[in-house]
Amino acid sequence: MAPTSKQVLQLYKSILSKASKFDNYNFREYFRRKAQHDFKEHKNVADEQQITRLYNEGIDQLALLNRQSAISQMFTFEKLVVEPLKKHH
Amino acid sequence: MMSEIIKRMAVRNLRSLTAALSQPASCLGRRSLATSVPPTSTPTPPSGSTISLKSATRDESKYGTRPIYLDVQATTQTDPRVLDKMLQFYTGLYGNPHSSTHSYGWETEKEVEAARKHVADVIGADPKEIIFTSGATESNNMAIKGVPRFYKNTKKHIITTQTEHKCVLDSARHLQDEGFEVTYLPVSTEGLIDLDELRKAIRKDTALVSVMAVNNEIGVIQPLKEIGQICRENKVFFHTDAAQAYGKIPIDVNEMNIDLMSISSHKIYGPKGIGACYVRRRPRVRLDPIITGGGQERGLRSGTLAPPLVAGFGEAARLMTQELAYDKAYIEKLSNKLKNGLLLIPETQFNGVASDQSKQYPGCVNISFAYIEGESLLMALKDIALSSGSACTSASLEPSYVLHALGADDALAHSSIRFGIGRFTTEAEVDYVIKAINERVEFLRQMSPLWEMVQDGIDLNTIEWSGH
Structure with missing residues (x-):
């Protein structure tokens, strides 16, 4: 059975959230931009098999982002000149 | 008129001299900094630099x-x-990929x-035609030295271009020492080679033509298909250095009649320290290997492969195909x-093919x-990592x-900068760069006596500079 639109939306939100966890500015922006582009591009896919395939790819991607964003947080570097520094709370 | 200019120049020179004296030699400062500061510390601007990173429009x-x-x-x-x-x-x-006795x-x-x-x-290509090497430099050496050396009894000539990467030119020079003749094809003002000149340059004893696919400094794409056709007609092997082109522009080795190709992994978001050389099998291209030993990689490049690098390279290549349309x-x-943002600055020129x-x-x-x-513009742009050309030649001025x-x-x-x-x-980032370059170019030009003279309508070519 193909995943429901609610599940797909949940996946999209999780991917965006994991992408935002990258400490590296360029990677963070890229994976956010790419996720937005990919989900938009496949918005009108109706074929159930294809939806399942894309969904599974998304799950793999989420796992990858989970691992790689953690690594990105382990090795941090100075912020870029275009990157606003986070305020300390 | 002339004496007035020279007087003005002298005042300028004096001014810049006093400015230089009041600050410890900036160039020397840069060199010593590069060696003494450990890489982990925060990069600091070269001492004596007059240009501040601080922008008036935002809180740094x-x-x-x-x-x-x-x-x-x-x-x-x-x-x-x-x-x-x-x-x-x-x-x-x-596991060692060459260990055939166990599952590792x-x-x-x-x-x-x-x-x-x-x-x-x-x-x-066919996977069997891919030879893993340490990078594009090794692949270029392998192809350019290997093919002529193998056919040295009958062929004594190779053709390349003037705008090739250093490692191609240097390999060609080595061949000259060994007694081969090398033709360096000139390029047009846009950086493209002339196909007729190539046709004329091919001789009976030509072993190899080497033309790079995408130039590393100006990004010009050479007409690979046409070159490949000319080479095939004349039965000459065609090598292309595709370090900057692989995965970024469409290349088909069969359609373009490419016999050898150098590929680099770290230019396609892969790991550093690995590359590949495509060596055609049909019709077979034979070459004298540089590295001999256990006979790995069809005997053309012996030595144990580095599976982490190979797998990373493979994944990078797969991603280049997968993301091609989006990235492009x-x-x-x-x-x-x-381009549009920077060419709006007066007196700028785009280097490369603007027409097509x-x-x-x-x-x-x-x-x-x-x-x-x-x-000096690069010095003023410490907040942007740029180069005035190839990294290999930037050590010299x-x-x-x-x-x-x-x-x-x-x-x-001297005044050109490459943006990648x-x-x-x-x-x-692009917005930031456009703004920063606009500001700094104006700043540097205001200090330049030449710019002032141009603004006054003096043609710089008419001035006879007196030698001191």
């Missing part, structure tokens, strides 16, 4: 200090997806062959924005800013030989 303390990376022709970031693939090989899959060897061998297929698929559109968009978009790789934007020295080959004079070749846009460049 709210932003980071690391420069924007715009030098993707030198090397690229490693894609996290590539690293993810590689980590398995540093944690669990540590089998599992890595399977992965190595999968990677080989990914690398081959990008250029429409994105890089084109940013490139056009950058299809002959120019958009990710490489080379622009000359007249009346400014490229190196000599102007770029590539731009010279295009017919640019010394001044123009890649997969991970953001729009905010």
Whole structure:
């Protein structure tokens, strides 16, 4: 059975959230931009098999982002000149 | 009139001299800094630099200090997806892919062959035609020295171009020492070779033609298909250095009749320290290997493969195919924005093919800013990681030989800067760069006596400079 639109939306939100966890500015922006582009591009896919395939790819991607964003947080570097520094709370 | 100019120049010189004296030698300061400061510390601007990073329009303390990376022709970031693939090989899959007696060897061998297929698929090759090497420099050496050396009894001549990468030119020079003759084809003002000149240059004893696919300094795409056809008609092997082109522009080795191709991994967001050489099997290209030993890689490049690097390279190649359409559109968009933003500055010139978009790789934007020295602009742009040309030649302050080959004079070749846009460049970075360059170019020109004279309507070519 193909995943429901609610599940797909949940996946999209999780991917965006994991992408935002990258400490590296360029990677963070890229994976956010790419996720937005990919989900938009496949918005009108109706074929159930294809939806399942894309969904599974998304799950793999989420796992990858989970691992790689953690690594990105382990090795941090100075912020870029275009990157606003986070305020300390 | 003339004496007035010279007087003004003298005043200028005096002024800049006193300015230089009041600050400890900036150039020396830069050199010593580079050696004494440990790499982990915060990069500091060269001492004595008069140009401040501080911008009047924003509060610098709210932003980071690391420069924007715009030098993707030198090397690229490693894609996290590539690293993810590689980590398995540093944690669990540590077998030697050439060990055929146990499963540790089998599992890595399977992965190595999968990677080989990914690398081959990008250029429409057979996986067996891919030879893994340490990088494009080794591949270039292997091809350019290997083929003529193998056929040295009958062939004594090779053809290459004036705008090739240093390692190609140097390999050609080595062959000259061994008694081969080398023809260096000139290029047009746009950087393209003339196909008729190539036809004329081919002789009966020509062994190899080597023309790079995309130029590393100006991003010009050579007409590979036409060159391949000419070479095939004359039964000459065609080698192309595709380090900057692989995965970025469509290349098909069969359609373009390419016999040998050099590929680099770290230019396509893969790991550094690995590359490949495509060597055609039918019709067979034979070459004298540089590295001999256990006979790995069809005997053309002996030595144990590095499975982490090979797998990372394969994954990077797979991603280049997967992301081709998206990356291409994105890089084109940013490139056009950058180009348009920078060419609005008066007295700037785009180096490369401006007339035909299809002959120019958009990710490489080379622009000359007249009346400014490229190196001083780079010094003023400490917040942007740029290069005035090839990384290999930037150690010397000599102007770029590539731009010279295009017919640019010394001044123009000195004032050029290369901007590299890649997969991970953001729009905010491009906006920042356009703004920063606009500000700094104006700033530097205001200090330049030449610029002042040009503004006064004096043609610089009419001045007879007195030698001191």
